[in-house]
Amino acid sequence: MKEFWDNITSVQPEPSLQLIIGTGVAALLLIAWRPIWKHTRQVVTIAHEGAHGLIAALVGRKLSGIRLHSDTSGVTVSRGKPTGGGMIAVLLAGYPGPALFGLAAAFVLSRGYAVALLWGLLAALVILLLQIRNLFGLWSVLVFGALVFSVTWWGSPSVQSTFAHLLTWFLLLAAPRAVLELQRSRRHGQGRSSDADQLRRLTGVPALMWVGVFGLVTLACLALGVLWSGVLPS
Template sequence: MTEVWDNITSVQADPSLQVVIGTGLAALLLIAWRPVWRQTRQVVTIAHEGAHGLIALLVGRKLAGIRLHSDTSGVTVSRGKPNGAGMIAVLLAGYPGPALFGLAAAFVLSRGYAVALLWGLLLALLILLLQIRNLFGLWSVVAFGAVVFAVSWWGSEQVQSTFAYLLTWFLLLAAPRAVLELQSSRRHGGGRNSDADQLRRLTGVPAILWVGIFGLITLGCLVLGVLWSDVLPT
């Protein structure tokens, strides 16, 4: 355990540019290849619903539980005032959530703390697990957590760093695609109870503008993440 703690608190060597670019391309493949995306998108849902839950607690609402479904949808239930700034903040957090988590991960990686990032993620998943209220959601979080734990416990420093970069790229790149899927669903008559449509009912601002805000935030996080990764020459 002393060795693990030393690894968590120590700065790891920066990976090569080839590793940074390679993990980015691998993450892009996981998102662009539809058969794989159907499975990996569940990670985005975990981050999406986790963001709802986190903001609900921060604004003083009582978190009643989170459900994750096999179609990669999810729902976070919180108790409190059904309107107002707090509820707006909760609804606004979902789609930007994966991108913001990815940006936070990129910041941690830019400081050299890849192992700390993985163990921090494990702690977050453990806290999230306490709020899951359905069997599939339980399985999803446990399976994802098992992968992160295996890499954190048995992986070499190079493997840990590579996996941390892969996951960070995945969150940054997947978040904009989730926003595009939201608008595609709305355009074809679905998603009428989406976060954007609930925000429209609460604020009177058209749902398409909320979708645009989601898109701008996720793209902004992606740009910052690329800059922090040192992929582009300075």
């Protein structure tokens, strides 16, 4: 147990610039290549709905469950006052959620704790799994969790570091694309029950402005994540 704990809390060697750039390029390919994106986007949905659930719990709402669907959509149901600051905070959390998780991961990696990051992610997935209320969602979280566990338990330090950086880049880069897809669906008359449209009904602020807020937050997280990654010269 002591060896296990030491492994989690020890600082890993600083990754090479080639690894950081290489994982960033790989993450970009996973996002830009549409046939792959149709599957990898489910990770963004897990983070999106997880952010809704986390904020719902923090503002005192009772979380009823989370559903993930095969079209990469999802829904988080919580009980409580249908209006007010708590509900607004829950709706605000979704689209920025993956970017904020990615930024938190970038901060942890900048301190050299790749293994701790992976174990923390596993713990978060176990908690999320308890809230899943449909079969596809259960399968999605289990498959993603099994992948993270395999890398964390059997992977060498270099493999663990590579995977942690790849996942961090993926969250940071995928979040802005998800916001663009939201606005594209709204432009085509779809997504009228989206987070942005629900925020419009609650606040009176146009949905397009909320989409802009989502976009600014995700881009700010990406910029800060790039800064923390060490890619740019100091």
